[in-house]
Amino acid sequence: MKFYMPTKLYQEADCVWHHRGEIGQLGKRALIVTGRHSAKANGSYDDVCRALDDQNIGHALFDEVEENPSIETVMKARDFGAEHQVDMVIGIGGGSPLDAAKAIALMLKHPDEDRDYLYKKGADSSTLPIVEVPTTCGTGSEVTPVSVLTIHAQKTKGSIPHKIFANYALVDGRYLKTAPVSVLHNTAIDALAHLWEAFINADADDYTHMCVAEGLRVWKRSKAVLLGEKPAADEDYNNMMNASALAGMAIAQDGTTLPHGLSYPVTYNQHMPHGRAVGYFQAGYLAAADKADREAALTMAGFQSLDEYQHFYEALCGSDKLSDQDLDYAVDVLSQKPDKLKKAPFSVDKGVLKKIAFFTK
Numbered sequence: 001m002k003f004y005m006p007t008k009l010y011q012e013a014d015c016v017w018h019h020r021g022e023i024g025q026l027g028k029r030a031l032i033v034t035g036r037h038s039a040k041a042n043g044s045y046d047d048v049c050r051a052l053d054d055q056n057i058g059h060a061l062f063d064e065v066e067e068n069p070s071i072e073t074v075m076k077a078r079d080f081g082a083e084h085q086v087d088m089v090i091g092i093g094g095g096s097p098l099d100a101a102k103a104i105a106l107m108l109k110h111p112d113e114d115r116d117y118l119y120k121k122g123a124d125s126s127t128l129p130i131v132e133v134p135t136t137c138g139t140g141s142e143v144t145p146v147s148v149l150t151i152h153a154q155k156t157k158g159s160i161p162h163k164i165f166a167n168y169a170l171v172d173g174r175y176l177k178t179a180p181v182s183v184l185h186n187t188a189i190d191a192l193a194h195l196w197e198a199f200i201n202a203d204a205d206d207y208t209h210m211c212v213a214e215g216l217r218v219w220k221r222s223k224a225v226l227l228g229e230k231p232a233a234d235e236d237y238n239n240m241m242n243a244s245a246l247a248g249m250a251i252a253q254d255g256t257t258l259p260h261g262l263s264y265p266v267t268y269n270q271h272m273p274h275g276r277a278v279g280y281f282q283a284g285y286l287a288a289a290d291k292a293d294r295e296a297a298l299t300m301a302g303f304q305s306l307d308e309y310q311h312f313y314e315a316l317c318g319s320d321k322l323s324d325q326d327l328d329y330a331v332d333v334l335s336q337k338p339d340k341l342k343k344a345p346f347s348v349d350k351g352v353l354k355k356i357a358f359f360t361k
């Protein structure tokens with residue numbers, strides 16, 4: 001067994017400001033990586049700028065990270081960062097900017113390499129120092145070594161083989177306050193998917209179970225808020241952030257499995273948000289799992305049955321079904337990924353994948 005999570009995580013109100021001295025130790029000029037709007041709207045970008053200014057650290061903003069960031073965007077940001085002679089990278093936002101920040105920090109550290117380096121197996125994975133500031137509650141990217149990029153040439157998404165942990169994760173639940181409800185819903189489902197896939201996983205062990213059990217205990221506290229049955233308080237936002245980080249720590253150990261694998265072509269082709277896409281396949285995945293595992297996963301999350309989960313999912317993400325054609329395509333793509341297939345703790349062939357994909361139809 002092993003447990004490795006070298007990122008120093010702080011979770012508190014005004015987290016970025018309180019830890020500005022530690023950010024100040026990492027470099028002299030920061031590349032800030034964000035999406036177009038939310039980092040400015042929720043106050044996180046201003047907080048980071050204030051902390052950097054206080055520490056006399058210069059900064060340049062790259063705010064062009066799209067949903068499901070592409071290799072092209074990473075390379076554009078690398079060139080922008082190199083032009084500004086940055087020596088550290090700060091990602092702010094949801095999974096897209098946080099994942100992109102890791103890949104950009106890798107490419108900045110290897111300035112003579114081209115885009116092929118991103119997917120080069122066995123290559124040096126050292127990066128510029130990285131700080132991650134999450135503003136959604138699902139990716140866990142702030143504590144995982146994963147960077148998922150869109151590969152337009154293959155019409156899908158895929159993790160780069162480099163394992164990249166941030167130096168710091170600065171987690172402040174206040175940044176969720178201005179998040180659209182749909183973002184909270186999708187990302188909370190993503191966190192649940194991470195917890196369940198880390199649990200029902202061929203590489204799960206006592207240490208991942210530790211993160212999963214605690215993550216689900218924290219995650220289920222927010223169910224009533226997510227269902228709109230009560231308004232969110234500060235504590236709820238902190239719970240959602242903490243569940244997401246615990247889920248991230250779990251998948252940092254053993255990775256995601258079949259539902260995430262099925263979701264990537266769906267997200268690419270149908271532009272379905274990541275959380276909604278991975279949540280779509282959870283019921284089928286649990287149904288295919290060992291009965292004891294299924295019951296433990298449901299119970300820890302506070303669900304009495306698969307039906308109850310499915311109703312919860314549909315209340316948050318809608319009940320639209322994917323077409324047979326999209327599902328068949330997702331099965332075809334995943335069936336060609338043996339590394340992902342063997343993450344399931346039961347034998348998987350195309351028939352099993354099809355059953356999982358079509359379970360809710």
Ligand SMILES: [Fe+2]
Nearest residue numbers: 139190274278
């Ligand atoms: Fe995910």
